[in-house]
Amino acid sequence: MSSGKIVVLGSNSFSGASFVRTCLGRGAEVIGVSRSAEPHAAFLPYRWTDRTTSLRLFQYDINHHLDAIMAMIDAERPDYVVNFAAQSMVGESWKNPEHWFRTNVVSTINLHEQLRRRDFLRRYVHVTTPEVYGNNASGPITENTPFNPSTPYAVSRAAADMSLRTFFDAYGFPVVFTRAANVYGPGQPLYRIIPRAMFFIRQGRRLGLQGGGQSIRSFIHIDDVCSATWALMKEGRPGETYHISTDRFVTIHALVEHICDMLGASFADCVEITADRIGKDPCYALDSSKLRREFGWKDEIKLEQGLADCLAWVDLYQRALEGQATDYIHKP
Numbered sequence: 001m002s003s004g005k006i007v008v009l010g011s012n013s014f015s016g017a018s019f020v021r022t023c024l025g026r027g028a029e030v031i032g033v034s035r036s037a038e039p040h041a042a043f044l045p046y047r048w049t050d051r052t053t054s055l056r057l058f059q060y061d062i063n064h065h066l067d068a069i070m071a072m073i074d075a076e077r078p079d080y081v082v083n084f085a086a087q088s089m090v091g092e093s094w095k096n097p098e099h100w101f102r103t104n105v106v107s108t109i110n111l112h113e114q115l116r117r118r119d120f121l122r123r124y125v126h127v128t129t130p131e132v133y134g135n136n137a138s139g140p141i142t143e144n145t146p147f148n149p150s151t152p153y154a155v156s157r158a159a160a161d162m163s164l165r166t167f168f169d170a171y172g173f174p175v176v177f178t179r180a181a182n183v184y185g186p187g188q189p190l191y192r193i194i195p196r197a198m199f200f201i202r203q204g205r206r207l208g209l210q211g212g213g214q215s216i217r218s219f220i221h222i223d224d225v226c227s228a229t230w231a232l233m234k235e236g237r238p239g240e241t242y243h244i245s246t247d248r249f250v251t252i253h254a255l256v257e258h259i260c261d262m263l264g265a266s267f268a269d270c271v272e273i274t275a276d277r278i279g280k281d282p283c284y285a286l287d288s289s290k291l292r293r294e295f296g297w298k299d300e301i302k303l304e305q306g307l308a309d310c311l312a313w314v315d316l317y318q319r320a321l322e323g324q325a326t327d328y329i330h331k332p
Helices: 012-026 067-077 097-115 152-171 192-204 222-235 254-261 287-297 303-316
Strands: 007-010 029-034 055-059 080-083 125-126 175-179 209-210 241-244 271-274
Touching: 007 012, 012 192, 012 222, 029 067, 055 067, 067 097, 080 097, 080 222, 097 152, 097 175, 097 254, 125 222, 152 175, 175 222, 192 209, 192 254, 192 303, 209 287, 222 241, 222 287, 241 287, 254 303
Parallel strands: 007 029, 007 080, 029 055, 080 125, 125 175, 175 241, 209 271
Antiparallel strands: none
């Protein structure tokens, strides 16, 4: 039995490609849209499955190809659109903030203006970010917490979220918002802390740890995020926001120490303390009880098992990863 037709925007991103894999595994027909050509298969979880006969891919950019995207959507009449597409790096958003606002605000709102007119769309899942709340060191926060963004990236995402809220209020646009922190898993780009730490230690390279790694985060495995996103795509209440998070919080310092222990390496020999980035929020702590209560969802993969999964991926693809960029490369 078919699970419906799904358009995934940002299908070559880590989260997007992982969600495509989940959808294919559940019998859905998937249409992936990405502005970039496919990277190495090591970074494409949907290429690790044999179900790609139900996947079609289009290389479109929401900044430049909105008409083509909408023509495809009109031709396909999907049941769901799930949007992972965004300029997503936080620290780099200070360098060219106009690029973040063009993609995350102007082009995204243009997309929403078109999608709201498509009455065949059952649900639009807007994958957003806890960065919109700013620092929340006082404890786990609910979905009703006021926005207090502290970076150009966070401001751009908050602006689109607020605009989309008006679309729900005015037009009944069937949007469901998701916010997850901090997502990790096999296939994540090497500029992210977990794969970067593992790869650098394996390569005998020193890892720069911003601000000594004192920030507090809750790391959630991508498979748990995808299971929640699937449930919200199918049954999430339009107009509602859902946090996707674990209840376990660790400092980045403790996380990297654990990775060093896993690899039998000395933290002092592997890590170099560097200056913290501007506008970095000391703590993200999300209350995910709403998702758990309404859907019976729970995170299944504990941090230790998830880190073991990541290390197995690094070791499996180590030779291929040696030829890949380890720093973020900005694409305007």
